[in-house]
Amino acid sequence: MTWVGKSLQRKEDGRLIRGQGLFADDEHSDSMLHLYILRSPYAHARIASIDVSAAQALPGVACVLTGSDIKEQCVPYMQLGPAPCDKIVDLPLATDKVIFQGEPVAAVAADSAAIAMDAGLLIEVEYEMLDAVVDPEEALEDKILLHEAAATNRTYHDVFEYGEVDKAFSDAAHVVKINRLHFHRFASTPVENNACTAEWNQRGDLDFLCNNSFAGFSMQLLAPSLRLPVEKLRIRSYDIGGSFGVKIWNYVYMALAALASRKCGGRKVKWSETRTEHLQGSGHGNERTFLDTEVALDKDGVITAIKSRHIDDCGAYPRYEPLGCIIWAQVLPATYGVRNFRIDFTQTVTNKCPVVPNRGYSRMQHLWFMERIVDICAHELAIPADEMRLKNYIREFPYETPNGCIYDSGNYPAMLEKAKQMIDWDGWKQKQIEAREQGRLLGIGIGTTLDSGTNNFGQAQIMNPNLPFSGNSEVCIICLDLDGSVVVSLGTGPSGQGHETTTSQVVADELNIDPSMITVRTGFDSAWNAFSGHSGTYASQFAVSGLSAVYGACQKLKAQMRQLAGFMLKADAAELEFGVGEEGPQLSVKGTDKSINYWFMSNLVNSNNALLDDSLADVTLNVRHVYRPPFEVPDTEKKFGNLTLTYAAQLHIAVVEIDTDTCRPNILAYAAIDDCGKVINPQIVNGQVAGGTAHGIGAVLMESFDYDEVGNLLTATFSDYCPLTVMNMPDVQYGSIETPSPFSYNGAKGMGEGGGAPLHTLSAAIQDALYAEGIIVTDSHHSAPRVFERLRAPNREATVSVESRRVGAQ
Amino acid sequence: MYPAPFQYHRAKTVDEAVGLLAGIGEGARVLAGGQSLLAILKLRFDEPTDLVDIGRIANLDQIDDAGEVINIGALATHNRIGASAIAEAIPIVSDCANGIADNQVRNLGTIGGSVASGDPSCDWPTLLHTLDGEILCQGPDGARTLDINGFVEDLYQTALKPAEIITGLRFKKPAAGSGGAYCTFKRCAPAYPTIAVGVQLTIRNGQVDSSRIALGSAGLTPIRASAAEAELTGGSLGADEINKAAEAAVAAADPYDDRRGSAEFKRQLIATLTKRAIAIAQRRAGGETVKNSPEYY
């Protein structure tokens, strides 16, 4: 019996469905204090004065924090970027000025959340308004500065050049120019907002129950900011209601709960965001503008070179940025064999909510850009969308990209073929002809995307060579507990990805026992010591980083168990078999009735060790394994090196009809093909694929963070920022192919983020529907009101131009 | 997201509620299903001193369809109405009741609250315009009946007097040969409509005997599009008449730009939904069963 590859029911679901999950906000005690965070209503303003006296005087208020407390008690968070980022001061509360709407300016801890809010609203803040800048290009003019000490809004600029770009352009048969493309701002709003409880006791130990999803990293930034050794910080999570990367950065504000707890003599303090706070002030996905794009193609429509200028808008504080200025390069050529690139990449701050590494982080934006290019070129050169892809797809694997990334495996043409069959491509093509005759706007679009998993943190050094990060790792501890039960601890702290289940599957196969006999601890706890500085759930990596750690730990445990069993049973290690006997999990000697069960093995090591001799001194039955993928530090000068270990792929096809009356893009058919190599648990993979598809469709049709010109977020509630619900979800047909990765022990590739496939696919389908109307799809958001505007303002002439010449005919 | 402190009172009878409201005065608000009021309080758009909960007043949620006139108690929830015999008999009522928000809201929100809100995005006032409804009220000066026309005076303002509450709504059963449709276009279930259009047509021998057209979310109040009705009445629903009615509906509306879309976009939706609602109403008037639910973006 093997468990890997089966749709084992999720172990987590029993408790979650019964309401027995434990989320950060579920923690409750009567003596607990509740934190209210007062936030700036303005996007850019100087704080002239803060008067907290009325708040402090309200019965039930335990303490109030303002920027001046914070300045004394916190070291600004470490900035990842090179100069001038090092001049940026990022603290949990604004001190001298606010730079985005929703930025915390004060915090109140009180006996109840209601009292805390009442008190918060009694705080009088006097603001002096400053002009705000929300447009990234305008921000780069530096007329309005967010971080005056940095003297510029620009957080990053560099040129990524590979191959022979100028030569490719002079040899080109066609040059397609696209003057502007724009990837809009949205986020994958998790169901559970940010929350934590903090208790900073008088011995100086600080304990958090939280929903941070990248604890290994967060601890390294949070502890020094609070002037604590990491050892004094305990971070725990239990169930997390989704993160999608958004919860990587909640520690910035977890600090407030901690500081309030210390100020209140160590009482526990809970911070729990409301939805509007979450939408205004937690984290958005990166917004990106692509300017002056030029694409060189040969006479057959094969793309030979791309030049472009990209401006990434990271909102008010860089935080995880400017890492996103490099991360996109994991998928530089997308799924295409283009060898020559010149990408001029700039990032700027603006008076908007800071960005976070949201699902599909930075690669999705770039992949959308590449797909728009391929799609627009196909239309301009009258090459059918499927043929255009087939001409340009990478076909040989492993494939080294122009910037040194190694695509492990894949078969994009096979995915395209499968998706076409599934959706009935030929049938829809016929229906499209009929629809056009009737004046209906029906389009068919293809989106091919990549989900690069298990990243090499060395890429951070391309951005800032002084950063002390490279490689990647994950940790697993597996032990036989005092009673012989198998207990596994991980550093991943999942947020719905089913790690307890897939880990059990791997361990069950390795020990040849049933998954129900394995306990995988829920959540994260730094006290387990099962973490590294890379530990967390992010960047589509569990199936590789996490399960490789589990597999490695199993090998170490099995070696010890063989040694111990061999000694007790007087047998050779090679004669021993793992399995389940009458007394539970055991090792037995092949072909005999001699066996030793897990209870006795654990008993010998833990409570009965006079029976053992010195040869067994190293047998602890409690092993810790750190998985380290084989990475090197990239060449930071040339920006060259392998940035990610595995490349899962998705290919989606959508048929969309634009209702010419309501302007709603109706999805008539949708097929999604996934390739994440060896699938550990099909049901879990399907869940991830469905969720990623829903997030993408929601982003295209409904979800957009819209700011007005003074920096007010206009979509700050769920009735304005409408996240996709099941009512808006079309029927999606799912399929898969499997190209095992040669770089993971199990052939799996990291998956989960999904590469934003629906953004590429629906943009392409809408393009196909509207091309004949003189419209080029230049944006990633297509809500009905936006389509209405688009239909009334054809933009092809102003957006695209094609220069063609007959090559070789001179 | 917590309301400012307030005193809570639970009334057992209409008289008690009216008495409490009159006694407390300006700072008091009626609490029914709470689906509009609680959001307003939580966002601190309003900070009343007292809430008078009428939610437990007995028998105020009854639906009586025995006679020619249908009476709906103010406390009848959207879901109660949506699952009632009248929703089955009068499909436009089902369109409206079952299209409001999501189940959670429909389980608690009441028709009385919807009408009392004076919110142009609330569906019931628009529907009551379509069905020529009346509002039954009771206040310190006793009971009175108001016409739905003119009841919503301005944004969030109604003709209710201080301490007066709505006790019920009523409208005549549509005549035989009458059919209606209530069409909405909205971003998602828990969002208010971008535009709503209600149409009720009585058709005899292929001719429109009478028509009612009302618009929701199309201005500061619900709007009765009388000029659009006039385009249809007496005609036979030819394409030209329908287009003219749609144009007249657009002309009657006064939409504004917001996150749901620009005023121009909304005008296009008004024209579209008017035509769609007429088409469904026509088929229903002819005895056909037509499914109709909100269209989401």
Ligand SMILES: Cc1cc2nc3c(=O)[nH]c(=O)nc-3n(C[C@H](O)[C@H](O)[C@H](O)COP(=O)(O)OP(=O)(O)OC[C@H]3O[C@@H](n4cnc5c(N)ncnc54)[C@H](O)[C@@H]3O)c2cc1C
């Ligand atoms: C997420 C969400 C989405 C929604 N979407 C829609 C939608 O698409 N369409 C729609 O129509 N509605 C929608 N609603 C509103 C919902 O229909 C409410 O139920 C309704 O507007 C108010 O009814 P209520 O019983 O909840 O009233 P309450 O919220 O209790 O009260 C609303 C107002 O009316 C007053 N009031 C209530 N009852 C009476 C009475 N009998 N006499 C006098 N005054 C009274 C109150 O004082 C208050 O001012 C939505 C609500 C939510 C939360």
